[in-house]
Amino acid sequence: MVEITPSLTIPDGELELRTSRSAGPGGQNVNKLETRVTVRFDVEASPSLSEEDRKRIRERLGTRISKRGVLQVSSQRHRTQAANREAAVARLAELLAEALEPEAERRPTRAPAAARRRRLEEKRRRGRLKEARSAPDAPQDF
Numbered sequence: 001m002v003e004i005t006p007s008l009t010i011p012d013g014e015l016e017l018r019t020s021r022s023a024g025p026g027g028q029n030v031n032k033l034e035t036r037v038t039v040r041f042d043v044e045a046s047p048s049l050s051e052e053d054r055k056r057i058r059e060r061l062g063t064r065i066s067k068r069g070v071l072q073v074s075s076q077r078h079r080t081q082a083a084n085r086e087a088a089v090a091r092l093a094e095l096l097a098e099a100l101e102p103e104a105e106r107r108p109t110r111a112p113a114a115a116r117r118r119r120l121e122e123k124r125r126r127g128r129l130k131e132a133r134s135a136p137d138a139p140q141d142f
Contacts, residue, residue, distance in 0.1 A: 002089055004096045010048050015092075016040040017085060022076035036076040037084040039092050044069025053100055060099040071095070 002010045022036035043049065043057050043065060058065060065071050073095065075088035 002093050004093050005100060008048065008053070008100070010041070010046070010096075014041060014046055014048060015089070016042075017088075019081060022084070033081070035079060035081045035084055036074060037081060037088045038072060038074040039085075039088040041071045041073075041092060041096075042069060043071050057096065057099045061095060064095070 001012060002015065004010060016039070018038045018040065019034035020036045020038065021031070021034055043054060046054075049057070057071070058069075061071060071092070073088050073092045075084040075091065077087060078084050
């Protein structure tokens with residue numbers, strides 16, 4: 001079981017693990033052993049997720065999910081398959097937890113009076129500076 005949030009866990013049976021040769025560290029074994037681990041999680045077919053959870057995951061992780069609705073995470077940072085498996089599953093859990101976090105509600109605010117005053121004064125100063133660049137004998141439009 002992989003714990004995503006206190007109220008959501010995903011059974012190991014819903015995760016598909018694949019191994020392949022890694023490009024990372026491994027010494028002499030790098031060309032012989034399959035230490036890269038890819039974890040695949042079918043977001044669309046998972047019975048552990050509610051429809052609301054699925055929708056939120058699709059919105060927030062849309063670029064990482066395939067057209068078939070599969071989220072894929074790989075790890076090749078470590079020299080052993082077991083360490084990479086742990087890292088990939090932990091990263092998957094982290095991504096899902098972030099995606100399922102409720103969005104903070106925005107509280108509308110107003111700019112302080114002093115900030116508005118400073119902005120208008122700066123606009124006046126820039127206007128005077130640009131006006132001073134014009135030719136001295138140019139007719140003034142008043």
